[in-house]
Amino acid sequence: MPDRPRASRARAPRTDGAARPERIATPEQERERLLLYAFxxxxQRALSRHELRERLLRRTEQPDIAEAVLxxxxxxxxxxxxxxAHSEAARRGVGQHRVRQKxxxxxxxxxxxxxxxxxRxxxxxxxxxxxxxxxxxxTFQRSGDPVKRAHAFLMRRGYPGALIWRLLREKAAEVPDEVETEEEGF
Incomplete structure (x- = not known):
């Protein structure tokens, strides 16, 4: 009779109420498992030492093995x-405050x-x-207060307030006088 693949069957729960014994990994197996997880x-993403340590500690009860893997x-x-840090600081479109916070x-x-x-x-x-x-x-000009919206947007991006206000003053100087006459009610 040719060898046929066996159909996998789920194990029936134990009826005597006893839990199945967990497989206890040796320290070498645990280290290997954590090392594979770390890689x-x-x-997927560049992680800091702190981030990787936190992830490893969630996956083991042996902090010394996690430190060895790190x-x-x-x-x-x-x-x-x-x-x-260099890759985070090199991101464009974010200011120094946001980089520092991140x-x-x-x-x-x-x-x-x-x-x-x-x-930087x-x-x-x-x-x-x-x-x-x-x-x-x-986009900001379509709102009721474009300066307020622009300021809030650049602040969320982490740019310093002094820089934002300087850029907004420059932008306001570029706006044609038509905007001012509209605000006066003409």
């Missing part, structure tokens, strides 16, 4: 808070955050804010 997680992944060069949320150390923020070019940030404002200005 999958890092393959050390191994970092030793292999797959985990770098500096790299995460890095703090992700658990990046304050020294790394300060170093990356010092490397303020002229490039101003140009990004100006580009965003120019691109969205028509």
């Amino acid at each position: 999958r997680a890092l393959g 050390a191994r992944v970092q030793e292999l060069g797959y985990l770098s808070d500096e790299q995460v 890095l703090r949320q992700r658990g990046v150390e304050a020294g790394v955050v300060a170093q990356v923020m010092a490397e 070019d303020p002229d490039a940030e101003e140009e990004d804010a100006r580009t965003l404002l120019d691109r969205r200005w028509d």
Whole structure:
């Protein structure tokens, strides 16, 4: 008789009320399981050390194994808070306040955050804010108070208030006089 694949059958629950014994993994098996998980997680998104530690600790009850996995992944060069900070700081369309906040949320150390923020070019940030404002200005003008909407939008994006007001004053100087006469009731 030829070998046929067996149909998989679900196990019937035990009738004696006893729970099935859980398979207890050896420390080596647990380490291997966590290491594979760490590589999958890092393959989807760059994670900070803090983020990966939190994820590993949710998957094991042995913090020493989680720390060993973290050390191994970092030793292999797959985990770098500096790299995460640089990629977050390089995002366009967000200001320095939002970058700093995001890095703090992700658990990046304050020294790394300060170093990356010092490397950020303020002229490039101003140009990004100006580009965003120019691109969205028509949308803001359709509202009752375009300056208020534009200010709120750029604040949510993390740009400093002084920069926002300077850009809004420049934009207001560009607006034709027709807008002023409409507001006066003509």
